Amino acid sequence: MEDFSAASSIWKVVVSLIFVIAFIPACLWLMKRFQFAQMKLGQSDIKVVNVQSLGAKEKLMLVEVEGERLLIGVTAHSISHLRSFSSKNQSFAAVMDEVDRENYTDSKKNNNKDAQ
Incomplete structure (x- = not known):
């Protein structure tokens, strides 16, 4: 049962790491997009x-x-x-x-x- 618990914990860490790695570029893309929209509106x-x-x-x-x-x-x-x-x-x-x-x-x- 401990092997299952350890494997589950490793998968949770891997999934969390993938989420964080995907979240950073998504945030940068959103910031860039909103900044461009502000520039258009702010003329x-x-x-x-x-x-x-x-x-x-x-x-x-x-x-x-x-x-x-x-x-x-x-x-x-x-x-x-x-x-x-x-x-x-x-x-x-x-x-x-x-x-x-x-x-x-x-x-x-x-x-x-x-x-x-």
Whole structure:
């Protein structure tokens, strides 16, 4: 009779473990689903278009506010406005390419001034 009791206890532990293992992903899925529903209902005027991580606590963020896109730098201690763009439905990469082109032409102008 003790063998039956021990086997029953082992099965109870195994079933409980399977339940806990299945319960965790189910809870995560529900949290993600409710969070997405809140985002749809909450329709904020501020949208994070894209985020590019630069390090452990540093990020570049492209944020859209009232039809204008802002490129901001975010660190653990500060947020800095880097640039404003009109909203033309450009991708983050296209915006960064545009900034690179402008910085390149600005540096060429500065080099030409220095050479004169």
